[in-house]
Amino acid sequence: MKAVLAKALGGPETLVVENLPEPRPGPGEVLVQVRAAALNFFDTLIIQGRYQYKPDLPFSPGGECSGVVAALGKGVSGWAEGDRVIAHLGWGACRERVVAKAERLVRIPAGVSDEQAAGLTITYGTSLHGLKNRACLKAGETLAVLGAAGGAGLSAVELGRIMGARVIACASSPDKLDLARRHGADLTLDYAAEDLKAGLKRLTEGRGVDVVYDAVGGDLAEPALRAIAWEGRYLVVGFAGGIPKIPLNLLLLKGCDMQGVFWGAFVERDPAAHAANMADLLAWVAEGRLSAHVDAVYPLEQTPEALGVIARREARGKILVRP
Secondary structure (H helix, E strand, O other), X not given: OEEEEEOOOOOXXXXXXEEOOOOOOOOOEEEEEEEEEXXXXXXXXXXOOOOOOOOOOOEOOOOEEEEEEEEEOOOOOOOOOOOEEEEEOXXXXXXOEEEEEHHHEEEOOOOOOHHHHHOHHHHHHHHHHHHHHHOOOOOOOEXXXXXXXXXXXXXXXXXXXXXXXXXXXXXXXXXXHHHHHXXXXXXXXXOOOOOHHHHHHHHOOOOOEEEEEEOOOHHHHHHHHHOEEEEEEEEEOOOOOOOOOOOOHHHHHHOOEEEEOOHHHHHHHOHHHHHHXXXXXXXXXXXXXXXXXXXXXXXXXXXXXXXXHHHOOOOOXXXXXXX
């Protein structure tokens, strides 16, 4: 079985492809033949030892995948060989076959492709958890999405549209903004050409935005917070641009909330709510309301190149690898 391995901590160029023994599912586990594995920004960190989860070496990157049930471990019920499934692993998906706990599987319905399913759980799951469970986004509110053309940002744009918000896509180039507009953004803001705070104030006629979705951080965080409306909600999703330092007096002056969106902990603490969110996401994809947009699919052996695209923030949607 081929697997992409991090045998030492480092950048994408340090990954290697090796043959490993065929895995076997233990009690309560399922063997899944991988059809597509999805990469996320955190994969660029976890292979360097810079993420909150630090798996033992060697390990494979890739936190999620789609595939087909190949074998069942002892005591597993409700699944059969040949079932199409999504597996949420945390890491380890960049290989030909994976072993997953049965409770970490979600059935793929008709009308949802392997490629759409592969990248749905973490990115779209995180965004829906943030917008629905944390910010309680309401129809008619204004949502500003930073990094709106990346995998996380684009998912927030699409979900904000489905939830009835007025979506302002914020990104660093016209082509990125055009992509966000095609996926449901009502308004766009190029923060490489215009000050982010001033632009958001202009687009909201001075009122400010109700919800900020921030998977970028860095130098964009404070100006975005300064453009938030009274009692707004600022979703802390990720730090592709670095971890910012925020003046806490702004929260007092705005009467606003900063809310952490730790999707992995949410899944463990409230599996029923996570299952409900996944059911919504898969239904919206099957109905054609949610694109689950895939930017590119790379062969498994080109996982380092695929991760490089994400690290350089060149992705326009999800990046997948296929064994």
